[in-house]
Amino acid sequence: MSKKILGLDIRYDSVSAVLVKNNIRENFIEAHEYVPITDQKDLESIISYSLDIITKKMDVTGSVCIASFPSDRISYRNIQVPFKNRKKIRQILPFELETTLPFKVENLVIDFDTLTSGDRNDLIVAAVEKAGIQLYLNKLKSFNIDPKIITVGGSATALCLASLADTPDNFLFVDTGNEKSAVFIVKSGQLYYIRSFRINSVNSSKIESFCKNIKRAISAFEEIFHLDFQPDLIITTGNGIGTSGFEKEMENILGISVRQADLFADTSVQIKNHPKNSWKPEKMDNAFALSLVELKRLNSLNFINDSFSLKKYWEENKKGLFITGCLASLVLATSFSNVIVNTYLMEKKLSGVEQKITDLFKTTFPDVKNIVDPLHQMRVGIEKANKSSLSQGETHRDIRAIDILNEISRLIPEEIDVEVTKFVFGAENVILTGNTDTFNSVNIIKSKLEQVEFFKQVVISSADVDKSENRVRFNLQIKL
Incomplete structure (x- = not known):
């Protein structure tokens, strides 16, 4: 055939x-x-x-x-x-x-x-x-x-x-x-x-x-x-x-x-x-x-x-298929008493699982005293935490953080003394925080980053002198 x-x-x-x-x-x-x-x-x-x-x-x-x-x-x-x-x-x-x-x-x-x-x-x-x-x-x-x-x-x-x-x-x-x-x-x-x-x-x-x-x-x-x-x-x-x-x-x-x-x-x-x-x-x-x-x-x-x-x-499920076959044979050979036993064991197991869920909820959210439905309450708590995370937003799928870091490293001249202290990759923008030697260096960094083809706009949101270290601190906001 x-x-x-x-x-x-x-x-x-x-x-x-x-x-x-x-x-x-x-x-x-x-x-x-x-x-x-x-x-x-x-x-x-x-x-x-x-x-x-x-x-x-x-x-x-x-x-x-x-x-x-x-x-x-x-x-x-x-x-x-x-x-x-x-x-x-x-x-x-x-x-x-x-x-x-x-x-x-x-x-x-x-x-x-x-x-x-x-x-x-x-x-x-x-x-x-x-x-x-x-x-x-x-x-x-x-x-x-x-x-x-x-x-x-x-x-x-x-x-x-x-x-x-x-x-x-x-x-x-x-x-x-x-x-x-x-x-x-x-x-x-x-x-x-x-x-x-x-x-x-x-x-x-x-x-x-x-x-x-x-x-x-x-x-x-x-x-x-x-x-x-x-x-x-x-x-x-x-x-x-x-x-x-x-x-x-x-x-x-x-x-x-x-x-x-x-x-x-x-x-x-x-x-x-x-x-x-x-x-x-x-x-x-x-x-x-x-x-x-x-x-x-x-x-x-x-x-x-x-x-x-x-x-x-077969490699992934051979053990499970074998056990299932054995259980099927046992079910055909057993009487109604086995159904009662299985029901009892299942209820006991379910009770244990519910207790584990409650214990896990108490450990994760110790401030919550009124526990009604721990599974639902935990889901609500996790959703609230996720909403506050910067990674929750939809980003440009074809722009990766590694691509942005590569462009920043490639375009900033080696002779500029710059230290990047914070990099935040958001849904529609990137925030770049750091320090350098002069205000002119900040302007050079801005002009170089404007050459990146997937950056729409580069704005110096702040730049001031750190007198204790004699450095210029800056904050750049980059729109994607």
């Missing part, structure tokens, strides 16, 4: 699709399409525009779809946990991530992969907003496409290179775009680390900015895992960064061998027909890799909660 697999790679500067037909004897590419994106800016219009073209040129009816989500819309974390059971890990992940992410965990779709590293139980975790995934799914379903997997853009190619290609144990895969790129660090044949970043818009410094971000990714990876990491190779794909031969410049700057990916040549996957003339690896490899994830049953991050593979589902 044959089946069709649709690899669909969606990003802000292009959309590519590869339709692979698979049967017992052979695999062959039935169709492929590449759609460059120029005028469309938001993800919804990009999907509508590109799929309108793709679905007219290829028949995707009945195909198994493996799709990607733009890597820069996803948050990544590396954490350690004290156990290896996937079901337990999934239960504690929201609590582990709650303090490290700028979003409410209940508004996120989270998936993870475990890393084999001796005695350590390391995870690579990816989280994306539910609203974004739901919008994405709705647009795909409007074209009768119901994806089995939605994964991180570019990660499928990294997995294929690590699992199916003759590559070193330690290498970097870099997915390049016109404005945004992502780096994937593979150690000992496993995908350990993902980082997405913007590329400097000034052409003369694009390659320098690109390589600096790769160096930062390696440094962050070394700090997280407490090791010295030297990749043997950098493999690239994608639209590049707008300059020809940039791989050679990367080699010169980073001192690491660089080559472009070509999954047809790099992997051992047998494809009967090779569309040589119309196939460009840098444009089609990401979509081809997505189809290989299904074809070769590779374990991939998946943001569709209810569509994990049978193997993954």
Whole structure:
């Protein structure tokens, strides 16, 4: 029996699709399409525009779809946990991530992969907003496409290179775009680390900015895992960064061998027909890799909660399924007396839980004396605390705090003696507090920050002399 697999790679500067037909004897590419994106800016219009073209040129009816989500819309974390059971890990992940992410965990779709590293139980975790995934799914379903997997853009190619290609144990895969790129660090044949970043818009410094971000990714990876990491190779794909031969410049700057990916040549996957003339690896490899994830049953991050593979589902729930089966057999064999016993035990357990809730409420809110409904009262108290937090507001989703700090560090001249003492990133503005040597330095800092393209206005809200330290204290308000 044959089946069709649709690899669909969606990003802000292009959309590519590869339709692979698979049967017992052979695999062959039935169709492929590449759609460059120029005028469309938001993800919804990009999907509508590109799929309108793709679905007219290829028949995707009945195909198994493996799709990607733009890597820069996803948050990544590396954490350690004290156990290896996937079901337990999934239960504690929201609590582990709650303090490290700028979003409410209940508004996120989270998936993870475990890393084999001796005695350590390391995870690579990816989280994306539910609203974004739901919008994405709705647009795909409007074209009768119901994806089995939605994964991180570019990660499928990294997995294929690590699992199916003759590559070193330690290498970097870099997915390049016109404005945004992502780096994937593979150690000992496993995908350990993902980082997405913007590329400097000034052409003369694009390659320098690109390589600096790769160096930062390696440094962050070394700090997280407490090791010295030297990749043997950098493999690239994608639209590049707008300059020809940039791989050679990367080699010169980073001192690491660089080559472009070509999954047809790099992997051992047998494809009967090779569309040589119309196939460009840098444009089609990401979509081809997505189809290989299904074809070769590779374990991939998946943001569709209810569509994990049978193997993954069994690993996470085999203990629970076994217990459920035993309990079902016991229920069929027991009499009404067991129902009474179970009811009694449940009431006792419920009473214990209610007592724990009350004790927790008293510990958390010792000033409240009139306790009526501790769970409801605790929710009200937490909501009040959240409303007073600066992180509660909706921020510009495409502007990250790390991008703002990078621009501030890059634009303020090194010769200016300045100390930043406070940085507040709000919903619509940024407040920057610090001290410097002269009032003229404050003016220079203001003029330099006005060059940041996503700053609407930079205002000196205050500047005065600290006579005790002979320094000028200043406060800048920056509108985003």
